[in-house]
Each structure stands twice: as structure tokens, then as C-alpha cells.
Amino acid sequence: MLKTLVKKQLxxxxxxxxxxxxxxxxxxxxxxxxxxxxFVVVIVICLGGMFTAISLSTGKQLxxxxxxxxxxxxxxxxxxxxxxxxxxxxxxxSLFLAKDNDLLxxxxxxxxxxxxxxxxxxxxLGALYAWSVMIPAxxxxxxxxxxxxxxxxxxxxxxxTVTLIVLVLSCFLGWIVAKVSVKLKNKSIITxxxxxxxxxxxxxxxxxxxxxxxxxxxxANSIGQTxxxxxxxLYLFGQGxxxxxxxxxSTLCIFIVLFLATWMLIEKSFLSIATSSGPGKKLVYKNKxxxxxxxxxxxxxxxxxxxxxxxxxxxxxxxxxxxxxIVGILVLIKSDYLLLHMGRTFGKGSxxxxxxxxxxxxxxxxxNDMATPSISLEGKNIWLLQSLPVTSFQIVRAxxxxxxxxxxxxxxxxxxxxxxxxxxxxxxxIFVLAxxxxxxxxxxxxxxxxxxxxxxxxxxxxxxxxKQNLSVLVAIFxxxxxxxxxxxxxxxxxxxxxxxxxxxxxxTVLGLIFAYIFRLIVKKKCQKCIESL
Amino acid sequence: xxxxxxxxxxxxxxxxxxxxxxxxxxxxxxxxIGHNGAGKTTxxxxxxxxxxxxxxxxxxxxxxxxEDPLECKKKIAYIPDNPDLYEYMSGSKYLNFVAxxxxxxxxxxxxxxxxxxxxxxxxxxxxxxxASYSHGMRQKLAIISAWLxxxxxxxxxxxxxxLDPKAAHLLKEMMREHCEKGGAIFFSTHVLEVAEKLCDxxxxxxxxxxxxxxxMEEVKGDDSLEEVxxxxxxx
Numbered sequence: 001m002l003k004t005l006v007k008k009q010l011x012x013x014x015x016x017x018x019x020x021x022x023x024x025x026x027x028x029x030x031x032x033x034x035x036x037x038x039f040v041v042v043i044v045i046c047l048g049g050m051f052t053a054i055s056l057s058t059g060k061q062l063x064x065x066x067x068x069x070x071x072x073x074x075x076x077x078x079x080x081x082x083x084x085x086x087x088x089x090x091x092x093x094s095l096f097l098a099k100d101n102d103l104l105x106x107x108x109x110x111x112x113x114x115x116x117x118x119x120x121x122x123x124x125l126g127a128l129y130a131w132s133v134m135i136p137a138x139x140x141x142x143x144x145x146x147x148x149x150x151x152x153x154x155x156x157x158x159x160x161t162v163t164l165i166v167l168v169l170s171c172f173l174g175w176i177v178a179k180v181s182v183k184l185k186n187k188s189i190i191t192x193x194x195x196x197x198x199x200x201x202x203x204x205x206x207x208x209x210x211x212x213x214x215x216x217x218x219x220a221n222s223i224g225q226t227x228x229x230x231x232x233x234l235y236l237f238g239q240g241x242x243x244x245x246x247x248x249x250s251t252l253c254i255f256i257v258l259f260l261a262t263w264m265l266i267e268k269s270f271l272s273i274a275t276s277s278g279p280g281k282k283l284v285y286k287n288k289x290x291x292x293x294x295x296x297x298x299x300x301x302x303x304x305x306x307x308x309x310x311x312x313x314x315x316x317x318x319x320x321x322x323x324x325x326i327v328g329i330l331v332l333i334k335s336d337y338l339l340l341h342m343g344r345t346f347g348k349g350s351x352x353x354x355x356x357x358x359x360x361x362x363x364x365x366x367x368n369d370m371a372t373p374s375i376s377l378e379g380k381n382i383w384l385l386q387s388l389p390v391t392s393f394q395i396v397r398a399x400x401x402x403x404x405x406x407x408x409x410x411x412x413x414x415x416x417x418x419x420x421x422x423x424x425x426x427x428x429x430i431f432v433l434a435x436x437x438x439x440x441x442x443x444x445x446x447x448x449x450x451x452x453x454x455x456x457x458x459x460x461x462x463x464x465x466x467k468q469n470l471s472v473l474v475a476i477f478x479x480x481x482x483x484x485x486x487x488x489x490x491x492x493x494x495x496x497x498x499x500x501x502x503x504x505x506x507x508t509v510l511g512l513i514f515a516y517i518f519r520l521i522v523k524k525k526c527q528k529c530i531e532s533l
Numbered sequence: 534x535x536x537x538x539x540x541x542x543x544x545x546x547x548x549x550x551x552x553x554x555x556x557x558x559x560x561x562x563x564x565x566i567g568h569n570g571a572g573k574t575t576x577x578x579x580x581x582x583x584x585x586x587x588x589x590x591x592x593x594x595x596x597x598x599x600e601d602p603l604e605c606k607k608k609i610a611y612i613p614d615n616p617d618l619y620e621y622m623s624g625s626k627y628l629n630f631v632a633x634x635x636x637x638x639x640x641x642x643x644x645x646x647x648x649x650x651x652x653x654x655x656x657x658x659x660x661x662x663x664a665s666y667s668h669g670m671r672q673k674l675a676i677i678s679a680w681l682x683x684x685x686x687x688x689x690x691x692x693x694x695x696l697d698p699k700a701a702h703l704l705k706e707m708m709r710e711h712c713e714k715g716g717a718i719f720f721s722t723h724v725l726e727v728a729e730k731l732c733d734x735x736x737x738x739x740x741x742x743x744x745x746x747x748x749m750e751e752v753k754g755d756d757s758l759e760e761v762x763x764x765x766x767x768x
Contacts, residue, residue: 285625290629292637302630305621310621386582390603531585
């Protein structure tokens with residue numbers, strides 16, 4: 001029974017690799033192999049490459065002076081941070097909010113089997129990220145210190161231990177989020193807020209990581225001594241990495257016990273959380289508060305309601321909104337520092353600052369991809385839009401408009417902050433606003449197009465259309481392409497001494513042309529897409 | 534009101550609906566019965582415009598579903614077999630959303646929401662999110678939303694499933710009233726007693742093919758509808 005549940009869970013997790021939603025049939029073996037290879041290459045090259053570089057530079061300074069344990073403590077910390085971050089809400093939604101919870105609970109399946117099968121997908125995702133740090137870290141260690149049987153054995157144990165730490169943290173924090181959520185009225189907004197605090201903390205440490213790492217390197221001995229005494233578990237964990245088998249097994253055992261304790265906590269409250277119907281406070285109906293709207297406005301309101309109803313949707317597809325607001329404020333506060341450093345690095349001149357402002361706004365907007373999963377998120381409700389007297393283009397245009405509005409407002413704020421902070425002249429300021437706005441419209445239609453290509457309608461948790469599929473990846477990375485082209489073109493035009501106003505003018509026209517082309521594609525394809533669902 | 538001429542819908546190599554022809558006049562409550570997988574839902578979805586079909590013609594009040602789907606959708610209301618509504622909306626927000634789509638005036642929608650909300654004892658629940666509704670409450674909400682814009686033709690797939698006896702009784706009265714005002718209703722059901730008492734006409738479909746259709750008397754004669762149905766099904 002557990003095997004069946006696990007198979008179902010794994011199939012859901014990797015469904016896109018095996019099933020072609022567009023053609024409604026299984027992929028060929030070649031296609032499956034191609035997709036898996038692509039995924040592995042992305043993980044190995046992007047994450048693995050980055051962490052190999054970090055672990056080699058860190059290891060070269062720490063391992064030869066006998067601080068190999070500190071090296072493993074640092075790399076282990078990174079692995080845990082990367083693996084646990086993001087898994088918290090994945091645990092919450094895939095464990096407690098799965099659409100098929102009711103169905104499975106109604107079957108003669110022990111609750112612990114349901115929990116275990118769901119936790120397996122959390123474990124696998126966490127392990128994937130944690131190993132992309134730890135495997136390069138272990139290889140780097142072997143390169144620097146050499147391979148011995150003991151260290152190799154400890155490396156294997158450590159790989160398991162790290163995944164267990166990630167799982168314990170994800171489960172525990174996910175459980176806390178679930179417990180808090182059932183008591184909240186506006187749970188999605190509060191959950192999103194808490195998550196943003198997490199993200200802010202994460203980025204804070206991320207940006208401080210280099211300074212922190214340099215500080216540790218410079219004071220490695222004294223920090224090592226302090227940690228040995230005041231943070232013994234870290235020392236124990238690190239010792240496991242350098243070949244102390246007893247330390248490695250002890251750490252593993254500690255986290256097995258901690259995992260069992262967390263598992264018992266989840267098992268005890270799973271039913272009450274998964275079947276919770278929310279806070280029982282009675283709401284009073286007042287129809288007077290609703291105003292009649294046009295068809296387009298009604299569709300747009302529906303999209304906004306969908307967006308704010310899901311913390312997952314807001315966090316994964318609207319992170320750029322928050323980034324734009326924060327960066328806008330930061331740019332104003334740190335304007336002198338930025339002007340000095342940007343001037344030193346890229347050269348002075350309002351055209352350069354304007355180009356950098358457009359690049360920053362564009363990059364942050366690339367993180368907004370609400371339109372991409374929006375059709376998939378209709379799920380079983382799609383019959384409603386199909387049966388109502390609205391055109392397919394009205395449906396998708398409302399989704400595009402939501403993305404444009406949600407991106408445009410913080411972008412204008414951010415652009416104004418940058419215009420003030422960088423003392424941009426009126427002409428440049430107009431181009432910063434115009435190019436950014438056109439970029440937003442263009443990307444919104446592009447994201448919609450990508451989302452229409454392979455909608456996933458039969459999901460059991462909304463994380464699948466929002467996060468765990470190829471369309472979202474293509475949308476985000478695809479949105480960065482115009483940013484790269486823009487800045488590359490600017491550098492070239494600067495080198496060729498082309499007037500910046502002419503370059504920005506050309507980019508504005510090109511942006512408009514591509515926005516129009518993407519709009520045409522969306523308009524042409526939307527009817528077939530909506531009808532085929 | 535509704536004309537289906539030679540409707541054929543194919544899934545892969547299986548004919549889900551095979552050359553179906555049906556005419557429904559204004560004022561008629563038309564029942565559609567058949568075994569599971571007979572093609573009832575496929576037919577209903579084809580009429581609504583949710584499913585494209587291979588051949589045949591469907592017209593609603595003289596307008597072709599294929600040529601002018603939007604105009605057709607303005608004249609109809611559809612209640613599916615499983616009322617999957619927007620869970621992130623409250624009941625009242627959902628009803629106002631539907632009212633906006635059909636461009637119903639503020640006064641008219643307020644009056645109807647209050648009226649049907651009270652009839653189905655839903656008014657007190659309208660401020661709550663649909664996610665917290667039971668299956669029956671969702672079904673009631675779907676029914677209220679269908680009646681909001683005074684459609685000419687109402688299509689329903691198993692409308693009595695999940696309804697409590699009182700709500701089922703009210704729905705039957707509303708169906709009758711709708712037809713007395715010149716509207717038409719086409720609905721599928723497995724509850725043959727209900728079909729027998731409620732319908733003016735009935736059609737029986739088997740493996741995608743219409744095997745009998747006509748007034749209730751024509752179809753069942755002196756037997757019960759259940760007996761006729763079982764006989765036609767080859768039991």
C-alpha cells in the first residue's frame with residue numbers, strides 16, 4: 001500500500017517528465033531521458049558548479065590548517081539553508097493542503113502511510129538541493145585532503161545526515177506554519193508575510209555571506225575554538241566530515257531521533273490540520289457592499305482574488321513586487337553609496353545609470369510570472385469560464401492584466417526612486433519609465449504564452465502548476481533574455497558611441513513590437529488552448 | 534429552443550455520442566437518462582460549448598453554438614454534475630461575479646440573490662468562503678447562480694445529487710415555474726421517479742445513441758419509466 005502511495009507521489013512530482021499534458025499522452029522513452037538529463041545538467045552545472053567553486057576556495061584555507069571540521073560545518077550549514085528554504089511551504093502545502101487528502105483519508109489507508117508518502121517528496125526535493133552543495137563539498141575535500149576509507153564512509157553518512165537535518169527543519173517549520181494557518185482568517189496573506197520575513201532573512205544572510213565567510217577565514221582558529229565549546233553540535237557534525245566515524249554516526253543518530261520526534265508531532269496533528277475548515281467565526285452577508293462591474297473588470301477581480309488567496313502563488317510568482325518596493329527604498333537610502341560604486345564600476349553618466357535602472361527593474365520584474373500558472377490554476381473550475389459568455393481572449397487578457405498591474409505599480413515606484421537617487425534628467429527618466437512599462441507588458445504576454453503551451457489541469461497540490469513545472473522555469477529565464485539583450489546592446493552602443501537617447505528609443509520601439517507580437521500569439525492561441533482543456 | 538441535429542462526438546476511436554438528434558421546445562422539462570458513460574454529460578457539455586464535436590449542429594433559440602457561442606452562452610445556464618466553484622471566493626462574491634459576467638443590474642441581482650438565497654436557506658452562508666461549503670451547499674449556490682440571469686434554457690447534469698429533500702423539492706418547483714414562463718430545461722438524471730413525475734419529455738441514450746425519445750406517455754406507455762429503461766438497457 002505504501003509502495004502504491006509512494007509511486008503516486010513520485011509520479012505527481014515528476015509528472016511533467018513522463019506525461020505530455022499538451023498531447024494528453026505519455027512521453028516516449030527518449031523524451032523522458034532528455035528531460036531528466038536536462039534537469040540533472042541544470043542542477044549539476046548551475047548549483048553544483050557554484051558550490052564547487054565556493055567549497056574549493058573555503059577548503060583550501062581551512063583543511064590544510066586542521067580546520068576541516070569547520071569547513072564541513074560551513075558547507076553543511078549552506079546545504080541545510082538551501083535545502084530547508086522553500087521546503088517549509090512545500091511541506092505545508094503538499095502534506096496538509098493536498099487536494100486528495102479527503103479521498104485518501106476516506107480509504108482504508110493508515111494515516112502514517114499518507115504522511116510517509118508525502119514526506120518522501122519533501123525529502124527528495126530537500127535532498128536534491130542539499131546534495132548539490134554537499135557532493136561538491138565532499139569532492140573538494142577529497143581533492144584537497146585525499147581519500148581514505150574512513151573519510152569516504154563518513155562522507156556517505158554525512159550525505160544522509162544533511163538530508164535528515166533538512167527534512168527535520170522542513171517538517172517542523174512546515175508543521176508550525178500549518179498550526180498557525182488553521183487559526184488565521186486571512187491565512188494566505190499572513191502566511192505570505194511570514195514567508196517574506198523568511199526570505200528577507202535569507203537574502204540578508206546571503207548578501208552577508210561573503211563578508212561572513214571572509215571574517216571566518218581571517219579568524220578561523222579563534223572562531224573554531226569558540227565553536228568547539230559553545231556550539232558543540234556543529235563541531236561534532238564537522239568532525240564527522242573529516243573521518244571521525246563515531247562523530248558521524250552520533251550526528252546521524254541524533255537527527256534520526258529528532259526526525260522521529262517531528263514525525264510523531266505531525267502524525268498526532270495531521271488529521272485535525274488536514275481536515276480543518278478554518279476559524280469558526282460567522283461572517284455576515286451584506287450584498288450592498290458589492291458594486292456592479294463590467295465583464296472585464298469582473299474577470300480581473302477574479303484573478304486578483306485568486307492571487308491573494310494563495311500564499312504559494314503570491315510568493316512564487318509575485319516576489320518581484322516586494323523586491324521592487326524594497327530596492328526602491330534601499331536605492332533612495334543608499335543613493336550616495338550607489339552613485340559612487342556604480343560610477344567606479346560602470347562609469348559615470350546619466351545614460352549608464354538609466355540603463356542600470358532599467359536592467360534592475362526588468363530583472364526584478366522577471367520574477368513576476370503570475371500569468372504563467374494562471375490557466376493551470378483554474379483546475380477543475382475551468383468549466384465555469386468555458387460555459388460563461390466570455391471570449392477566450394477576455395479570459396487570458398484578465399490574467400495578463402493582473403500581472404501588468406501588479407508589476408507596473410511597484411515598478412513605477414522603484415523607477416521614481418531610482419530617478420531621484422541617480423539624479424536622472426527628464427529625458428532619461430521618461431525612458432526609464434517607458435522602457436520598464438513596455439518590458440512589463442511584453443513579459444506578461446510572453447508569460448501567458450508559455451503558460452498556455454502546457455497547462456496542467458489535474459494537479460493535486462497547487463505547488464505543481466505554480467512551481468514544479470517547466471513552463472515556470474521557461475517563463476522566468478525567458479524573461480531575463482530581454483534584460484541581457486538590453487544591457488548587452490547598451491554596452492555595445494556605448495562602445496560605438498551611439499547616442500543613448502537613440503538606443504533607448506530603439507529599445508522602446510523594439511519592446512513595443514515584441515509586446516505586440518506576443519499579444520498576437522496569445523490572442524491566436526488562446527481559443528484553442530481554453531477549448532482544449 | 535434547443536435543436537440538436539446529428540450530434541457526433543468522438544474520443545480517440547470511441548464514439549461517445551453518435552448521430553444524436555433532439556428538439557426541445559419552450560416550456561418543456563426534458564429529461565435525459567442513460568447508463569453511466571452513455572454520453573449524457575458529453576451531450577450537455579457539447580451544448581454548453583465546453584466540448585467541441587466532430588459533426589452535427591446545435592442551435593439555441595435559433596443561434597448556432599459553433600458559429601456564435603457567446604450569444605448562445607448568454608441564453609443558457611449550466612450546472613455540471615460536480616459543482617466545482619471558485620473556492621477562494623465567498624458565496625456572495627461568486628454570485629456577484631456571475632452577475633457581472635451577465636451584466637445584471639445591481640438592483641436585479643440584489644433582489645434575486647436575496648430571493649433565491651432565502652429559498653435555499655443560503656443567505657446566512659453567503660459571506661463564507663465556498664471552500665467551507667458542503668457539496669449540497671455548493672450545489673445550491675450553483676443553482677442560484679444559474680437562475681440569476683433568467684436564462685431561456687437551463688442545462689443540468691444530475692442536479693439533485695447532494696441536495697437535501699427540501700432543496701430538491703424547491704428545485705423541482707423552480708424548474709416547473711421556469712418552464713411555465715416560457716423557458717426550457719434539459720437535464721440528466723439517474724433518479725427515474727423524479728424524471729417520470731417532473732418531465733414533459735424524456736430521451737434515453739445508450740452507448741452514445743438515442744434509443745427512445747418523446748413525451749413521457751410515448752416513451753413509457755402503461756409501464757413505469759424504470760421498467761422501460763431496464764428493458765431498453767437489455768436487463
